Amino acid sequence: MTTTLTAPVATRRRVLPRGFAHGGLLLVLVAIVVFAGLRTDSFLSTNNLLNVLRQVSVVAVIAAGLTLLMTAGGMDFSMGGNVAVTTAVAAQMFAHGQSIWLTIVAAILLATVIGLVNGVVVTFTGVAPFVATLATATLLDGVALLVINGLSVSIDDQLSPLGIGKTFGLPHLLIVAIVVLAVIAFVMRYTTFGRDAFAIGGNEDVARLSGINVSRDKLLLYGLAGALSGLAGIMLLARLGASSPGTGGLQLQLTAVAAVVIGGTSLAGGKGTVLGTVLGVLLLGVVANVLNLLQINSYYQQISVGAVLLIAAIANLLQRRRH
Known part of the structure; x- marks a missing residue:
């Protein structure tokens, strides 16, 4: 009889945290929105909200790929650098008269190759993903500057339908x-590939022994991260209308990492949700926008991202210890 009574309680304890896993994050986001709405009239204006959504869209695409990769125990700190190279190459192709579709396909293919190179290094050399991709990030930032020769390269209105266009009131x-x-x-919820990513992140050796092709899956994950970096680069170029020194890079990458970690994806792998990542992206985007509207020094934006990332990392570690 004791066993019968205990089982439902244990079940409830497992189910409740899942249902309210992002409740605290959602409450923080709502609180900041309410605060911003009370402090400044322009925050809730249609133009400002659309501007926020355009800005966070680029981060969201990077964070989406990073969520799946980190769930599998991987990490790619070079996605921001990949974005920088993609925007630089695409801008130069436009400047030399290449067609829109050729430029987009070439840029995304280049970004995918960069991602695959990261995957090869991490998978077959044993170098820690953090070290390998941070080195790649530094390299890519330099390559991006070389491609545009340290100057701003405008694309005029080549990608304006994507950058400023709307359908049914929603930005493209x-x-x-x-x-x-x-x-x-x-993919994460309903496919074998997604389930394998969780298994690899949980325990790579056990996943390999259970028949999962870990090397293949890791290459695919890094390739996908690269492809999404390329897509994000095209989106960023469309929004800005030019590739300039500092476009993309480490700051964009850290924002994406912070959003993913805030959303509850484990730094050690084995756990992650897209919903949490979306809330993390929105939270950081809203905070940055509020700081701008309140005319607070832009340096505090970098401080806020770093502080939030540190707090989220500590919370992530404490949660792992609890379980």
Whole structure:
């Protein structure tokens, strides 16, 4: 009889945290929105909200790929650098008269190759993902500067339909981000590849012994991260209308990492949700926007991202110890 009574209680303890896993994050986001709405009239204006959604769309695409990769125990700190190279190469192709579709396909293919190179290094050399991709990030930032020769390269209105266009009132950039997030969420929840990613992140050796082709899956994950970096680069170029020194890079990468970690994806792998990542992206985007509207020094934006990332990392570690 004792066993019968204990089982439902244990079940409830397991189910409740899942149902309210992102409740605290959602409450924080709502609190900041309410605060911003009371402090400044312009925050809730249509133009400002659309601007926020356009800005976070680029981060969301990077964060989507990073969520799946980190769930599998991987890490790619070079996605921001990949974005920088993609925007630089695409801008130069436009400047030399190449067609829109050729430029987009070439840029995304280049970004995919960069991702695969990361995957090869991490998978077959044993170098820690953090070290390998941080080195790649530094290299890519330099390559991006070489491609544009340290100057701003304008693309005029080549990608304006994507950058400023809307359908049914929704920015095209946001629609692209929603599609990417939905696909990644579907893959993680309903496909064998997604389940394998969780297994690899949980214990790579056990996953290999259970028949999962770990090397192949890791290459695919890094390749996908590269491809999404390329897509994010095209989106960023469309929004800005030019590739300039500092476009993309480590700051963009850290924002994406912070969003993913805030959303509850484990730094050690084996756990992650797209919903949490979406809330993390929105939280950081809203905070940055509020700081701008309140005319707070832009340096505090970097401080806020770093502080939030540190707090989220500590919370992530404490949660792992609890379980």
